[in-house]
Amino acid sequence: MSTIVSLARGAAVATPRRDDAPLGNRLLTSLSPEDFGLLAPHLELVSFAVGDCITRAGDPIDSVCFLEQGIAGVLDSLDDDRRYAVGLVGAEGFIGWPLVMGDDRSPYDVTMRAERGQALRMPAEALLAAVDQSPTLRLTLLRFAHVFMVQMGRTVVSSLAHSIERRMARWILLYHDRVQADEICMTHEEFRLMLGVRRSSVTDALHRLEEEHAIRAVRAKVLVHDRTKLMALAGDTYGQPEQDYVRLLQMDRRR
Amino acid sequence: MSTIVSLARGAAVATPRRDDAPLGNRLLTSLSPEDFGLLAPHLELVSFAVGDCITRAGDPIDSVCFLEQGIAGVLDSLDDDRRYAVGLVGAEGFIGWPLVMGDDRSPYDVTMRAERGQALRMPAEALLAAVDQSPTLRLTLLRFAHVFMVQMGRTVVSSLAHSIERRMARWILLYHDRVQADEICMTHEEFRLMLGVRRSSVTDALHRLEEEHAIRAVRAKVLVHDRTKLMALAGDTYGQPEQDYVRLLQMDRRR
DNA sequence: CGGACTTTGCACGGTTCCGTACAGCAACGT
DNA sequence: ACGTTGCTGTACGGAACCGTGCAAAGTCCG
Structure with missing residues (x-):
């Protein structure tokens, strides 16, 4: 926590990832060594404070984050100030899935909802290059996006019926x-x-x-x-x- | 309507697609000739009546449908009888996108919501093979899934706020x-x-x-x-x- | 034409949830 | 100690919406 200072707008200061550091992100741990090897050189550790904005709706996605600690709220907003949660992402997923689905802009605000949030971040281009190289890596990331989509569907039902x-x-x-x-x-x-x-x-x-x-x-x-x-x-x-x-x-x- | 008889459960009788037939599906028309060529041999014309079930929640997805006419409602259901719409798909998309995202089962009921529904249907394996061959085809299909996801997000917001x-x-x-x-x-x-x-x-x-x-x-x-x-x-x-x-x-x- | 059925209009009381406002309480700095 | 700020509890009238039940109107079919 001494060298990793989190800033406003989620532009947290990053440190290179140490190769011997244990992985907390379940998507990363589920990857084959080969697939992980495609990502590892580009990963850097960043930390977030509560309320930090990880991606902002409408902005280009220039990096993706594999959360290690903390929870990110995925928020969709009306033109007025009100914002509503459409889902939650933690260490079981990653932030920036629209990239893998062919969009370079985020439709959602994603903000850190826990203290001491930590993530492994990598540049968008590096992720896209890795995904193009490895079908299995792509599959894993897409599957997460799919599960998140199912979660959103249940959110609709829940808000209508309950x-x-x-x-x-x-x-x-x-x-x-x-x-x-x-x-x-x-x-x-x-x-x-x-x-x-x-x-x-x-x-x-x-x-x-x-x-x-x-x-x-x-x-x-x-x-x-x-x-x-x-x-x-x-x-x-x-x-x-x-x-x-x-x-x-x-x-x-x-x- | 004479030879194309629609059955219960959406198992409509199919006819081979005639190569000179005009295309109504906007995803298909947006494809390059090469990409469309990967799909064309497998496409067959099917028709649906109102209420026909195109895919059923939990069932394996053994075929995908590019709608030509009609509208499909995407429904998520609670264990009781109640079902709620989470989205609509028409000729701008296709049904069976979980396949492209690495799931072989549909999380949703999808049913025809208009009379005289028509679609070009093809087997799941053929689609997956085509997608593996053509990155641009995959991109198009994924982009549709992404837009549909955004639609779902707005459904959440709409049902919460409006x-x-x-x-x-x-x-x-x-x-x-x-x-x-x-x-x-x-x-x-x-x-x-x-x-x-x-x-x-x-x-x-x-x-x-x-x-x-x-x-x-x-x-x-x-x-x-x-x-x-x-x-x-x-x-x-x-x-x-x-x-x-x-x-x-x-x-x-x-x- | 007449009967069966589907779709729509409407009314009733009851519940959930809203907007707003205010007071009590905890945490914190000075 | 004290005020300040943030968080929580509670209350009030009003609006939105619910479940239900029933009647009217349109549609279909024999």
Whole structure:
């Protein structure tokens, strides 16, 4: 943390990646040594603070980020100030997938939603070159994009069919999956943005989840207490993309 | 319609495509002669009736469909009976994009939403083989998938931020873009499914749109009257994916 | 023409969620 | 200690929307 200073707009100062550093990103660890070798020379470690912008909607994508720590919120915005979360990405994926799908611009704002966010970053051209060289690398990256797309679909269904309480249960699960501990650092205000509701609705919904002993809410934090109960509440808007991820990327689930 | 009989479950009887037949699918027409040549030998003409299932959620994708006429609704379903529309695909795209993204199963139900639907169908293996041979073909198909993903993102935002009336304006526009006439054949019940609301809410919203002279609603039909007014209502949940489509697939908009 | 069926219009009370406002409480710097 | 700031709890009336049920109108078919 001494030499890695994070700046505004997510233009974090980067350090070269040390070859012996352990990998936290599950896409990278799932790659064959050959495929990883295509990427490794270009990877550099960057760090982000809460709220840092990783990509901005409409901007050209000049680099991609494989998250190692932290969670990125993928936000779509209306012309007014309001922004809504359409998905979450953590160490199970990467940021910049439109590149692999033939677009050089990001349709979304992507911002860091956790403290001490870290990612391995590489230039867009290097990624495209690597993808052109290795069909298996391309496949892995595309599969992640596909799973993310499925997640977005469930977000649509969830927001159409479910109450705030149920939708909140789902987001907590999505968050929980991507975080190391049972402790989720998020204020009601941040929940409000994700769910697209009023702040006090968040308060109420959290209380109801607390009454059912699914979580424990303390200041600026949510402690996950009963994952099973959360899953029951979220219903089948949670689970499908997660199963697809395991099936397509041949990995074990973290928990 | 004499020899092409549509069956239940979308297993329409197919006829070989005649080489001199004009193409209606905008993805196919945008392909280079070489790329189209990779697909042409495998294309066969199939037709669908309203409600025919083109792909079913969870099933293996054994063929892809380039729509020539009609509109397909992409539906995500909860375990109960309720299904919600996450997007629409017409002659500007194709059905079966998860294949190109490395999944051989469809996460969605896709059903024909217009009468006299027609598509050029080809086997999944043939498509995958063609895509492996031609990077430009792959790029075109991926770009469509990407634009569809952007459309889904806007669906999330629209359902979070907008009233039924505004969301309806958006769906009418999406439908209108993909249909040849200003006449949209759809009952309130079908709207209900797309929007995830109660049937009489559809009635009310249509009345409001009618009062503003944006549309004219008659039995089982909506006549688009003032597209500009619809776009004003839909706000910026309409337009972005459409612009992206033009930008990425280098085509003129139909209207 | 008459009956069956589909589609649409409308009304009722009830619930969820909104916008807004304000007060209590925790964290923090000085 | 004190004020400042950020986070949370709570309350109020109002709007949007729901589930339901039923009647009217259009369409189809014999």
